[in-house]
Amino acid sequence: MHTDPDILLGYQRAWINDRHPVKWWEKSRRIGASWAEALDAVLAASVTREGGGQSTYYLAYNKDMTEQFIKDCAWWARALNVVAGQIEDGLRLLGDPDRDVLVYRIRFDSGNEVVTLPSEARSLRSKQGRVVIDEAAFVDDLEEVLKASMALLMWGGQVRVISTHNGEENLFNERVQEIRAGKWDYALHRTTLDDALELGLYKAICRQTGREWSPEAEDAWRTDIVHRHGDNADEELFCIPKRSGGAWLPGALIEGCMAERAEDVPVLRWRPPASDFVDWPLTVAEEHVRQWLAAHLDPLLAALPKDRAHYVGGDFGRNGDLSVFWPLTERVDLTLATPFVMELRDAPFRTQEQILAHLVNGLPGCGGVSLDARGNGQALAEFARQTWGPSMVAEVMLSEGWYREHMPRVKARLEDRAIVLPRDADIKDDLRSLRMVRGVPKVPEGRSRGGSGQRHADSAVALALAQHAHATLGAVEPWEVETVERSMFVSHIN
Numbered sequence: 001m002h003t004d005p006d007i008l009l010g011y012q013r014a015w016i017n018d019r020h021p022v023k024w025w026e027k028s029r030r031i032g033a034s035w036a037e038a039l040d041a042v043l044a045a046s047v048t049r050e051g052g053g054q055s056t057y058y059l060a061y062n063k064d065m066t067e068q069f070i071k072d073c074a075w076w077a078r079a080l081n082v083v084a085g086q087i088e089d090g091l092r093l094l095g096d097p098d099r100d101v102l103v104y105r106i107r108f109d110s111g112n113e114v115v116t117l118p119s120e121a122r123s124l125r126s127k128q129g130r131v132v133i134d135e136a137a138f139v140d141d142l143e144e145v146l147k148a149s150m151a152l153l154m155w156g157g158q159v160r161v162i163s164t165h166n167g168e169e170n171l172f173n174e175r176v177q178e179i180r181a182g183k184w185d186y187a188l189h190r191t192t193l194d195d196a197l198e199l200g201l202y203k204a205i206c207r208q209t210g211r212e213w214s215p216e217a218e219d220a221w222r223t224d225i226v227h228r229h230g231d232n233a234d235e236e237l238f239c240i241p242k243r244s245g246g247a248w249l250p251g252a253l254i255e256g257c258m259a260e261r262a263e264d265v266p267v268l269r270w271r272p273p274a275s276d277f278v279d280w281p282l283t284v285a286e287e288h289v290r291q292w293l294a295a296h297l298d299p300l301l302a303a304l305p306k307d308r309a310h311y312v313g314g315d316f317g318r319n320g321d322l323s324v325f326w327p328l329t330e331r332v333d334l335t336l337a338t339p340f341v342m343e344l345r346d347a348p349f350r351t352q353e354q355i356l357a358h359l360v361n362g363l364p365g366c367g368g369v370s371l372d373a374r375g376n377g378q379a380l381a382e383f384a385r386q387t388w389g390p391s392m393v394a395e396v397m398l399s400e401g402w403y404r405e406h407m408p409r410v411k412a413r414l415e416d417r418a419i420v421l422p423r424d425a426d427i428k429d430d431l432r433s434l435r436m437v438r439g440v441p442k443v444p445e446g447r448s449r450g451g452s453g454q455r456h457a458d459s460a461v462a463l464a465l466a467q468h469a470h471a472t473l474g475a476v477e478p479w480e481v482e483t484v485e486r487s488m489f490v491s492h493i494n
Contacts, residue, residue: 012036020187038072055129137166181412240439309367313465316377324462368473
């Protein structure tokens with residue numbers, strides 16, 4: 001059964017084509033998400049159960065939503081020429097006149113049906129098929145409704161959770177963050193107003209209302225919509241839940257993953273021995289750094305297990321901010337242990353290359369390196385890529401999207417006690433300084449003072465990058481790196 005491809009926008013087609021058993025959709029208001037889901041419900045109901053069809057149970061928290069959804073289903077059934085009966089309805093009293101929900105039903109000749117129900121866990125008892133929870137963030141007891149919904153998966157059912165946001169601490173947002181962190185094997189879709197506009201939302205509105213489309217008209221329409229939503233625009237239109245304030249990572253959560261003693265996970269801190277160190281002759285400077293590495297780093301590298309994979313994340317800084325190299329060792333039980341952390345303050349570029357090369361080459365089995373490639377950090381990241389190859393080195397352009405995707409993995413590791421951190425006050429402060437900025441856990445704008453000087457959550461970013469290396473560059477078996485001397489590149493170019 002096919003529909004005119006122009007009638008659906010790209011994000012609607014992506015939602016319908018995703019056949020994952022459990023899907024979540026964080027979205028802007030009024031972009032046609034429920035309308036697309038109504039089509040999917042009709043398609044599923046129009047096929048017999050023997051042919052893979054299913055009934056759909058739609059849960060919403062008010063009667064207007066249920067009425068609109070069942071009308072959309074009826075429209076799709078007529079458009080697709082699907083044989084279905086008339087809409088049947090009856091009143092389900094919830095005790096609140098403003099929230100009484102009419103229970104509607106459309107029966108299909110296939111034997112399946114689409115039914116709208118109140119958003120209560122008991123509504124799903126003894127049901128089998130697909131569950132759609134619309135505007136889930138506004139459901140009174142979402143946890144119980146989800147628990148009842150998941151039971152339908154046992155016999156091949158499906159669960160679809162759709163909503164705009166309703167605050168950071170809402171279960172809907174918490175589950176979205178957990179999905180991003182990999183704690184739940186669910187599909188996650190995200191569509192802001194701008195995403196929808198880019199894929200043709202306003203053009204569709206113009207076709208429906210008879211308006212003439214133009215880029216200027218679309219910009220004016222967007223400006224008006226955002227203005228009308230006022231302070232709620234971020235949450236209602238751009239998938240950014242309202243802030244709850246405070247640190248993103250609780251101190252107790254961080255301390256619970258710290259080593260018992262500070263000496264168990266050393267933090268090595270290097271800074272130039274003199275203010276004119278950058279002007280020292282290269283051979284003299286390199287020899288000074290080599291001696292420091294032999295005394296402080298080499299014993300730690302020698303103690304690393306030879307049969308395990310090791311990963312490195314690096315956040316770059318030159319003046320003011322630190323450069324931090326954070327290695328992680330994957331244990332047999334798949335937890336991650338920090339053997340040590342390296343912090344460099346005011347380190348010249350050439351010194352950072354020397355220290356990074358010594359570190360990575362000294363790891364007995366390196367699985368991958370992820371480095372901050374913003375600004376001046378791009379030079380160090382490019383050096384690493386040229387030295388060890390693109391399959392082993394990720395040059396990461398830290399962005400809001402990257403933080404949204406990968407910072408929740410840090411929190412998930414901490415919550416699961418699946419990582420060991422240094423027992424260090426400055427590193428704890430770095431992790432505690434992370435904040436929700438426009439709905440994304442990331443580094444705040446301001447800088448703080450620590451026991452070792454000015455900091456900007458540098459070690460927190462390095463930790464996230466180390467986990468990124470583990471998640472995206474992990475080799476099945478640890479392997480020794482083969483270093484290509486930089487002089488070879490120079491001689492080849494010359």
